[in-house]
Amino acid sequence: MRWRRCQLKGSRMARSLKENEACRDAAAAIDVLAAIDQVLAIGESQVTDHRAAYRCLGLLIELTGARQGAIALHDPAGDALLTLATQSSYSAGSGHYGPDRGSAPRIFKNMGRAAQILAGDAVIDNGGSELALGNQTDEAWRVTSLLGFPLRQGGKPRGVLLLADRPDGFLEAQLGACRQLAPAIASVIAGAGTLQALQRTEHWLETLVDGMPQLVWRARDTGAWSWSSRQWQAFTGQSAEQSRGSGWLAAVHPEDREPVRRAWTRALQDDRFEADHRLYHAEDADYRWVQSRAHAVRECGGRCAEWIGTTSDIDDLRRLQHRQQRLACELQHRVRNMLTIIRSVYDRSMESGGDPEELASHFRGRLDNLARTQVIVMQSADGKVDLETIIRDELLSAAAHGRISLAGPEVALPAAVAEPLGLAIHELTTNAIKFGALRFAASRLDIAWAVTAAHRDTPKLTLEWREHAVPAVPLAPIRRGFGLELIEKAIPYRLSARSTVDFAPGGIGCRIILDLPASEGDGRLAATK
Missing domain, CATH: 3.30.450.40 (GAF domain)
Known part of the structure; x- marks a missing residue:
């Protein structure tokens, strides 16, 4: 019996241990x-x-x-x-x-x-x-x-x-x-x-997009935008919410909205969106030309998921292209005019007759004067020529010396005015070296110019050439040469000017009065008074 009771007690303990172990396993599992x-x-x-x-x-x-x-x-x-x-x-x-x-x-x-x-x-x-x-x-x-x-x-x-x-x-x-x-x-x-x-x-892409100069955006097939970059918002002044859907079209110039819509219709067929249009620029409160481009982003099955596009500011580039076109047209016009002037100079020089070597020397001097004027024009950013520079270059090229005085304000002349006026100064300088104030040491040459303008009137330039104390009494020439033809006929005809040559005692005097044109594009006067 005792053995039987011990056996039963051991069985109960084993069951208890197993139950405790099962509880521990369950707790561990939990x-x-x-x-x-x-x-x-x-x-x-x-x-x-x-x-x-x-x-x-x-x-x-x-x-x-x-x-x-x-x-x-x-x-x-x-x-x-x-x-x-x-x-x-x-x-x-x-x-x-x-x-x-x-x-x-x-x-x-x-x-x-x-x-x-x-x-x-x-x-x-x-x-x-x-x-x-x-x-x-x-x-x-x-x-x-x-x-x-x-x-x-x-x-x-x-x-x-x-x-x-x-x-x-x-x-x-x-x-x-x-x-x-x-x-x-x-x-x-x-x-x-x-x-x-x-x-x-994502952070890297955001940093990349924020560093791009282009305006970046995303759109659906219909052209309805789903997102716009900070550059777009800064450029147009639109918020991200305002640009969504078709709201971005409000920043497009009214005349360009319909062409842009048609470009989206073509994009569905061509798989590429392209449009040049004007876009409102908030900082300037004006429209600027931009170039918009976009490509379709397609899923694995070929379905278009969205469009990723950029808009680039090309306003400065278009202005440069237009300016280049104008400069090309102006160059062609200037070359034709120059050839016409050279032919006229040659014809008038030959008509005056005289020694062939002397004629060739005069012709070369006139061509050199035209060349100097062109050099000044090309060196100027706005294509204008300073009047005093023309006069000084001519006197220096002729090695003129003596008592010479120059007086007048800064005057910027367009090439069309500078070319004939430079030739006139060349003819007066050549005559003064041969017969006038630049030949005699006691003589004096005064060159003065002024700009006058009444209220709302076109400013007028008055150029005075006056020689003093020339020993010989000048007489009006019997035959009119190239210089007189240029000053008394060609300049009034080409520049709508008034010009006179006075053969007074003590030296020749010349006066030329002409209208100064305004600078192209902004209406500013060509003269700085």
């Missing part, structure tokens, strides 16, 4: 399921992969009772393990799991063991020389126990999970918990890393 839920919640919180690994590591340390741990990811490019997160209770006090901000946790002094775990399977080691990570013999570099588990995703190595220094060592229960949690942890870290990569890419 803890693991709760930990899995927390890991999945971490994945939904949209944190970085470092933060996700750190939080998952904290859950594992709390679940297994380890004192420190680490998660490292495998870098296929360098075939190395890169530390993602670490936690240790040694540096923050018992029961607190925080990042070790001092020296690196002892578990990560050497990653050689972690690489072995990545290549193989889970490892539990509760003692022995194997726990000295690497070849270090210093006791401070040792761990008392180690649990290592590989993190895999899609059957490929993703990283390793290391836990260390559990006071009672690691058991199969802790390994089972890691085995159940590892897939969720690997998935969460990978998802967080993907999200972080997407966020970095």
Whole structure:
């Protein structure tokens, strides 16, 4: 009987132990399921992969009772393990799991063991020389126990999970918990890393778009905009909301809106949107010419998902092109005029008769004068010629010396006025060197000019050439040469001027009065008074 009672008592104890063990297993399973839920919640919180690994590591340390741990990811490019997160209770006090901000946790002094775990399977080691990570013999570099588990995703190595220094060592229960949690942890870290990569890419694209000089936008097939860049908003003054749909057309010049709509209709057939139009510029409160271009973004099946487009400011370029066209036309006109002047100079020079060498010298002098005027015109940014510069260049080229005085304001002459007026000054200078004030040392030459203008009247330029104390009494010539024909007939005809030549005692006098044209485009006077 006694033996029978002992047997019954042992059976009851065995059943009690089994029940207690089952309860412990159930509790452990519940803890693991709760930990899995927390890991999945971490994945939904949209944190970085470092933060996700750190939080998952904290859950594992709390679940297994380890004192420190680490998660490292495998870098296929360098075939190395890169530390993602670490936690240790040694540096923050018992029961607190925080990042070790001092020296690196002892578990990560050497990653050689972690690489072995990545290549193989889970490892539990509760003692022995194997726990000295690497070849270090210093006791401070040792761990008392180690649990290592590989993190895999899609059957490929993703990283390793290391836990260390559990006071009672690691058991199969802790390994089972890691085995159940590892897939969720690997998935969460990978998802967080993907999200972080997407966020970095998005930030990079935003930075790239913000640094572009073009106005960037997105639209649907109908031309309805879904997004516009900050450049568009700054250029047009529209907000992002105002530009959506067809609102962007409000910034297009009213005369260009219908052509732009037709361009969108053609874009559906040509798979490319192109339009040059005027766009409102908020800073100038005016319209500027722009060039808009867009391409369709198609999905794998060929369906158009959206359009990505840019708008570039080409207003300055168009102005330069138009100016270039005007300059080309002006050059053609100027060349024709110059050839006409040269032919006229040649004809008049030949008609005057005389010694051939003298005629050739006069002709060369007149051509040189025209050439100097053209040089001044080409050197000027606005194609204007300063009157005083014409006079000084002519006197210097003729090596004129003596008592000469120049007086007058700054006057900018267009080429059409400077050419005949320069020829007139050349003829007067040549005559003065041969017969007048520039031949005799005691003589004097005064050249003066002035600009006068009544209210709202066209300004008038008056040029006076006056020679003094010439010994010989000038007489009016019997035959009228090229110089007199130019001053008394050609200049009045070409410039609508009034000109007179006075053969007075003491020297020749000449007066030329002509209207000064306004500068092209802005109505400013060609003279600076």
